[in-house]
Amino acid sequence: LIATFPNIYISTTVQYIDLSINQSAINLQSIMVFEKDLNLDATELRLGLPGSSEESLRISNKRALPDMNDDSGVAVAKKCDQETAPPTKAQVVGWPPIRSYRKNSLQTKKTEAETGGMYVKVSMDGAPYLRKIDLKVYKGYPELFKALEDMFKFKVGKYSEREGYNGSEFVPTYEDKDGDWMLVGDVPWEMFINACKRLRIVRGSEARGLGCVV
Amino acid sequence: MPKRLASSLSYEVLEHVFSFIQSDKDRNVVSAVLCKSWYEIERWCRRKIFVGNCYAVSPKMVIRRFPQVRSIELKGKPHFADFNLVPDGWGGYVLPWITEMAGAYPWLDEIRLKRMVVTDESLELIAKSFKDFKVLVLASCEGFSTDGLAAIAASCKNLRELDLRESEVDDTSVHWLSHFPETYTSMVSLNISCLGSGEVSFSALERLVSRCPNLRSLKLNRAVPLDKTANILRLAPRLVEFSACTYSAELRSDVFSNLAGAFSNCKELRSLSGFWDVVPDYLPAIYSVCSRLTSLNLSYATILSPDLIKLVSHCPSLQRLLVLDYIEDSGLEALASNCKDLQELRVFPSDPFDAEPNASLTEQGLVAVSLGCPKLQSVLYFCRRMSNAALVTIAQSHPNLNRFRLCIIEPNTADYLTGEPLDVGFGAIVEHCKDLIRLSLSGLLTDCVFEYIGKYAKKLEMLSVAFAGDSDLGLHHVLSGCESLRKLEIRDCPFGDKALLTNAAKLETMQSLWMSSCSVSFEACKLLSQKMPRLNVEVIDERGPPDSRPENCTVDKLYIYRSVAGPRFDMPPFVWTKDE
Numbered sequence: 190l191i192a193t194f195p196n197i198y199i200s201t202t203v204q205y206i207d208l209s210i211n212q213s214a215i216n217l218q219s220i221m222v223f224e225k226d227l228n229l230d231a232t233e234l235r236l237g238l239p240g241s242s243e244e245s246l247r248i249s250n251k252r253a254l255p256d257m258n259d260d261s262g263v264a265v266a267k268k269c270d271q272e273t274a275p276p277t278k279a280q281v282v283g284w285p286p287i288r289s290y291r292k293n294s295l296q297t298k299k300t301e302a303e304t305g306g307m308y309v310k311v312s313m314d315g316a317p318y319l320r321k322i323d324l325k326v327y328k329g330y331p332e333l334f335k336a337l338e339d340m341f342k343f344k345v346g347k348y349s350e351r352e353g354y355n356g357s358e359f360v361p362t363y364e365d366k367d368g369d370w371m372l373v374g375d376v377p378w379e380m381f382i383n384a385c386k387r388l389r390i391v392r393g394s395e396a397r398g399l400g401c402v403v
Numbered sequence: 404m405p406k407r408l409a410s411s412l413s414y415e416v417l418e419h420v421f422s423f424i425q426s427d428k429d430r431n432v433v434s435a436v437l438c439k440s441w442y443e444i445e446r447w448c449r450r451k452i453f454v455g456n457c458y459a460v461s462p463k464m465v466i467r468r469f470p471q472v473r474s475i476e477l478k479g480k481p482h483f484a485d486f487n488l489v490p491d492g493w494g495g496y497v498l499p500w501i502t503e504m505a506g507a508y509p510w511l512d513e514i515r516l517k518r519m520v521v522t523d524e525s526l527e528l529i530a531k532s533f534k535d536f537k538v539l540v541l542a543s544c545e546g547f548s549t550d551g552l553a554a555i556a557a558s559c560k561n562l563r564e565l566d567l568r569e570s571e572v573d574d575t576s577v578h579w580l581s582h583f584p585e586t587y588t589s590m591v592s593l594n595i596s597c598l599g600s601g602e603v604s605f606s607a608l609e610r611l612v613s614r615c616p617n618l619r620s621l622k623l624n625r626a627v628p629l630d631k632t633a634n635i636l637r638l639a640p641r642l643v644e645f646s647a648c649t650y651s652a653e654l655r656s657d658v659f660s661n662l663a664g665a666f667s668n669c670k671e672l673r674s675l676s677g678f679w680d681v682v683p684d685y686l687p688a689i690y691s692v693c694s695r696l697t698s699l700n701l702s703y704a705t706i707l708s709p710d711l712i713k714l715v716s717h718c719p720s721l722q723r724l725l726v727l728d729y730i731e732d733s734g735l736e737a738l739a740s741n742c743k744d745l746q747e748l749r750v751f752p753s754d755p756f757d758a759e760p761n762a763s764l765t766e767q768g769l770v771a772v773s774l775g776c777p778k779l780q781s782v783l784y785f786c787r788r789m790s791n792a793a794l795v796t797i798a799q800s801h802p803n804l805n806r807f808r809l810c811i812i813e814p815n816t817a818d819y820l821t822g823e824p825l826d827v828g829f830g831a832i833v834e835h836c837k838d839l840i841r842l843s844l845s846g847l848l849t850d851c852v853f854e855y856i857g858k859y860a861k862k863l864e865m866l867s868v869a870f871a872g873d874s875d876l877g878l879h880h881v882l883s884g885c886e887s888l889r890k891l892e893i894r895d896c897p898f899g900d901k902a903l904l905t906n907a908a909k910l911e912t913m914q915s916l917w918m919s920s921c922s923v924s925f926e927a928c929k930l931l932s933q934k935m936p937r938l939n940v941e942v943i944d945e946r947g948p949p950d951s952r953p954e955n956c957t958v959d960k961l962y963i964y965r966s967v968a969g970p971r972f973d974m975p976p977f978v979w980t981k982d983e
Binding site: 280281282283284285286287288289290291294295310312316318319320321339 | 483485486487488543569597679702703709751752753754755756757759760761762763764785810812814843867869894
């Protein structure tokens with residue numbers, strides 16, 4: 190609004206460290222080397238609230254889902270029963286920085302959408318994202334499979350009671366109310382949608398030996 | 404300019420010359436720098452003023468300096484108020500301004516406010532005091548109800564623009580739209596997209612639209628159903644901007660063809676937004692206008708990538724796109740190949756609080772747009788992973804970037820390829836993009852990135868920092884290096900007293916500094932406040948008096964801004980200054 194303020198000299202009793210750039214460059218380099226040597230564990234999670242201590246904020250390589258960096262194409266070593274959800278975090282106020290207006294819009298949409306539906310999460314080995322689908326909108330397995338095929342770009346293949354999904358590269362499985370992982374398609378549809386807690390599309394090789402209802 | 408020459412130009416000539424100088428910055432130079440007569444002339448003919456911080460100056464001072472203002476823009480709360488970091492009741496009240504201006508500026512015709520508390524009393528005062536009132540913009544404001552809107556509607560015969568973007572309005576069940584008299588026909592731009600469903604009467608809206616032939620921008624709220632949308636479009640075929648409304652669940656061919664027909668009538672439509680609850684089957688209804696669209700806001704639409712790709716492939720003239728991460732990398736690649744005029748891209752997260760990503764959107768999408776869209780200047784991008792390599796590619800391919808805001812959702816996320824901090828990547832951004840005026844950082848960052856910023860970001864005006872840095876050195880680099888810095892907002896960084904006090908003088912050259920959950924002590928705040936009388940140093944702490952806590956306890960939130968108005972009189976109990 191108004192022209193520049195004159196520089197003001199401050200004399201205080203506080204001791205200042207020498208903040209010259211040259212010295213700081215050397216210090217920075219040594220800090221960078223130090224951090225590399227630390228080799229922070231890729232899966233180390235700290236749950237301290239922000240600001241509580243510097244260390245609690247030093248999380249490196251977060252959220253690198255193992256599947257994404259898996260170059261060799263070997264099926265991921267995660268077993269079905271090992272797939273645990275990450276620990277719930279205390280939500281940090283104001284983070285991520287999304288305006289209240291937008292947050293409220295998302296919230297309304299979520300509650301409107303989720304009442305009356307049977308929403309389950311769907312994941313696929315190798316895909317770095319999840320989907321949520323409403324099982325109620327599908328009339329049976331053929332429709333469900335078509336939707337999954339469109340969503341994740343794969344083919345379910347032929348199902349037989351004896352051999353399961355023989356010859357398919359990917360196989361749909363689900364976790365039932367007891368926590369067991371089953372092949373999708375082995376029980377009547379109505380029973381399935383009531384029992385299904387979440388879906389996972391696994392690589393064909395993984396699906397062998399999965400519990401089936403006899 | 405030699406003194407002789409300046410005084411030989413008559414008042415009328417100079418005033419005419421000044422009228423061509425529109426930008427605030429240039430007008431300030433004219434009035435402040437050159438000579439007394441120019442100062443005098445400029446202040447009498449200044450019609451438009453912008454006050455970036457309503458507490459930097461008092462209304463009386465503004466009125467004394469500029470006696471003939473017609474248009475004012477005021478901003479209140481700091482930017483981080485958008486993310487709930489500023490407690491309710493902090494301030495930003497507009498009533499004192501309206502009260503003063505009601506007497507001093509009877510010809511005031513434009514008021515634009517952002518992040519301010521506006522009461523019905525203020526709105527009623529505006530309606531009563533300014534006979535020729537034309538423009539009211541309330542962006543992200545709160546504190547008023549439909550009663551206040553009714554007062555505006557009833558009294559402002561020449562109102563051209565009423566824009567309530569993203570404000571919070573209380574519904575008092577008053578049918579305020581009906582308060583526009585039947586003789587009122589001046590509306591040019593109406594934005595009521597923030598209103599709830601109870602607050603708008605369709606018939607009043609239709610009557611209003613049908614009698615305002617100059618209506619060019621119409622942004623309705625969510626609750627207007629599709630058949631009403633078609634009706635309204637048919638009543639206003641000359642619209643340039645339109646915010647579409649709720650789409651019904653199932654495709655009905657009669658509704659569809661009615662809607663498609665209505666849209667095809669609108670030959671001047673350039674900007675579309677809204678799209679809440681849209682069902683993809685209805686999207687083709689807008690295809691007839693897509694080729695001319697320059698701005699598209701789909702950031703409330705849960706349309707998935709395949710439908711988004713179809714849509715953007717119909718929009719070759721697109722300059723501005725706001726969208727959710729449902730667009731995915733594949734959608735952004737399609738955008739990059741179809742929309743060569745793209746200047747601004749904003750990608751928001753559909754599920755920001757879920758630990759797992761629910762859409763395949765990564766840094767690759769941004770890189771694709773960067774490489775494919777040569778005119779890209781402004782980026783706001785939420786994602787879950789980033790690499791230095793991607794940032795370097797973006798920086799090198801886009802030296803003309805002027806706004807770059809990246810939000811990696813998980814704090815402290817490192818380069819996913821190398822495990823390293825993202826210092827080098829952001830360093831490349833500031834080094835190559837020499838015209839960068841706004842930057843937001845995220846991810847794992849050390850003091851190093853701030854060294855780059857201090858060294859290269861010479862035109863940077865606004866910087867947002869969260870969960871970054873190692874020590875005071877980081878803050879010092881920014882304050883000592885960024886010559887054009889006006890606004891700095893920081894949260895959850897280990898920056899403290901030393902950097903702040905060393906750079907106290909710099910703070911007077913800036914508009915404001917926000918620091919929350921950092922390492923600043925109350926002692927340092929008091930010291931700063933004592934030494935810098937032209938800074939207001941506000942400690943915002945709801946836990947109680949800051950000096951009742953141990954010496955080494957840090958303040959919760961700190962807001963420092965320069966002011967010629969002195970300490971403000973409307974501070975709530977949780978704001979502490981040195982005089983407490």
